[in-house]
Amino acid sequence: MSTRRPRRxxxxxxxSSERMCAKAPSSGADLVFLxxxxxxxxxxxxxxxxxxxxxxTGQDWGSTLRAVRINGLxxxxxxxxxxxxxxxxxxxxxxxxxxxxxxxxxVWWVDVLLSQLEQKLxxxxxxxxxxxxxxxEGLANALEIARASSRLEALIFGAGDLSVSLQARVDGNxxxxxxxxxxFWHFARAQVLTAARATGLAAVDAxxxxxxxxxxxxxxxxxxxLLGFDGKWAIHPSQVPLANDVFTPTKEEVAAAEDxxxxxxxAEAEGTGAIGHDxxxxxxxxxxxxxxxxxxAAHGAPPKRRTDQxx
Numbered sequence: 408m409s410t411r412r413p414r415r416x417x418x419x420x421x422x423s424s425e426r427m428c429a430k431a432p433s434s435g436a437d438l439v440f441l442x443x444x445x446x447x448x449x450x451x452x453x454x455x456x457x458x459x460x461x462x463x464t465g466q467d468w469g470s471t472l473r474a475v476r477i478n479g480l481x482x483x484x485x486x487x488x489x490x491x492x493x494x495x496x497x498x499x500x501x502x503x504x505x506x507x508x509x510x511x512x513x514v515w516w517v518d519v520l521l522s523q524l525e526q527k528l529x530x531x532x533x534x535x536x537x538x539x540x541x542x543x544e545g546l547a548n549a550l551e552i553a554r555a556s557s558r559l560e561a562l563i564f565g566a567g568d569l570s571v572s573l574q575a576r577v578d579g580n581x582x583x584x585x586x587x588x589x590x591f592w593h594f595a596r597a598q599v600l601t602a603a604r605a606t607g608l609a610a611v612d613a614x615x616x617x618x619x620x621x622x623x624x625x626x627x628x629x630x631x632x633l634l635g636f637d638g639k640w641a642i643h644p645s646q647v648p649l650a651n652d653v654f655t656p657t658k659e660e661v662a663a664a665e666d667x668x669x670x671x672x673x674a675e676a677e678g679t680g681a682i683g684h685d686x687x688x689x690x691x692x693x694x695x696x697x698x699x700x701x702x703x704a705a706h707g708a709p710p711k712r713r714t715d716q717x718x
Contacts, residue, residue, distance in 0.1 A: 412472060413437040414561055414609045415638040416650035421446035422475070423455040428462035432471060434644045435651065440474035440504050443488050452484050460495030474502035474537070480513050489517065493524045493534065502560065504537045507568060509544040511555035518556040533558060537611070540599050541565025543572040549602035559608055563640070564599040566592055566613035580617045590630065600635050609637045618643035628653040637703075656704045664697035 418436035420427050422443050431439045441459040443452060463473050475496075477488040493500060505517050514536065521534050536558040540549055546569065553562055566581040576584045583591045590596075596612070603610035612631035615624045624646050628639045632653050639650045656664075667684060671694050674682045681690040 412560065413638075414472075414611055415654035416641050416647045417474075417563075417611055417638060418641045418644065418647055419446065419476075419614065421455075422459040422462075423447045423451045425458055425462075428458065429466070430644065431462070432466050432468045434471075434647050436471060436641060436647045437638065437651070438472035438474055438502065439468070440476045440502070442476045443484070443492075444476050444478050444506050452478065453487070456488060456491045457495070459492055463492075463496040463499040472501045473499060474504055475500060476504040476506060479507045480505070480516060481507075486520075489520055490524070493521065494528065497528060497530060498532070500534055502535045502537055504539065504563070506539045506565070507542050507545070508538040508540065508552055509542050510548045511551045514538060514552060514555035514559065518558055521558070535560045537561040537563055539563045539565040539568075540602075541568035541572070543569070546595055546598055549598050550605060553602040553606040553608055559606075561609035561611050561637075562599050562603045563611040564592075564596055564613045564636075566595070569595060580615065581613070596631065596634060596636070604635065610635065612636045612639040614640035614642045615646065616642060618646060621645065621649055625649050625653060654703070656700050660700055661704045664700040668694055668697050668701075
């Protein structure tokens, strides 16, 4: 399945809130997911399914990807979440987000159930998957998970539940409670990013609960973008334009990338494999970096998926 769909911003919306679901299509997010998991109290998880179906089928979503986050596989709601939402939404559902994935078997189970539903309902296109890496076992198995299904389009780093699983000492924004040398989440982020890049998937950074602090959100998004992430979750609509801005190359970056590629191609045509530009050596690796910039500018898209993945 193609992974060239933009994921600069993924907006979380409680599936149980008709008001918030009605506003979500106009948020400007690349993807909106109606959340049946943490955003819904147990008493409304079942009734929220029909609200999610109504929102998916009854609103104009434009180019926004329409997704639902189901409840975890270890809960009594997961199976019916998939059955009821897919049966009701059909072609109006683009992506299913699976939380707390611990191994390839979790992805496989959802994949098989979706395949059965697609065949039964005669759907014309496959529903994609995104999975949350938010558990110690899942982090250790990130590469195995990324290879588990051809439906996969993105891995999502989930700092919240990972904090619980690792027994980390953090505050409500998942920041360390005391001084820490360096980036507290660098290793986990790098694990998720590496697994995503090794398999051609998009990598999406964790949510940022402090929605009242836009500068801190932008700083967190910029840190993830520098590392190589394609986008970040937004838990409030005000965070969407910040994510879109951070994960979109600037005009200056695009112009610089186009210029260095043009210079290199001219030199290459003359038989030169490396050039000097602005006092620096430019070789084939720099051209590939510049090509990444242009790809992100065009669609916010990650690299093409390898064709040798297991399904």
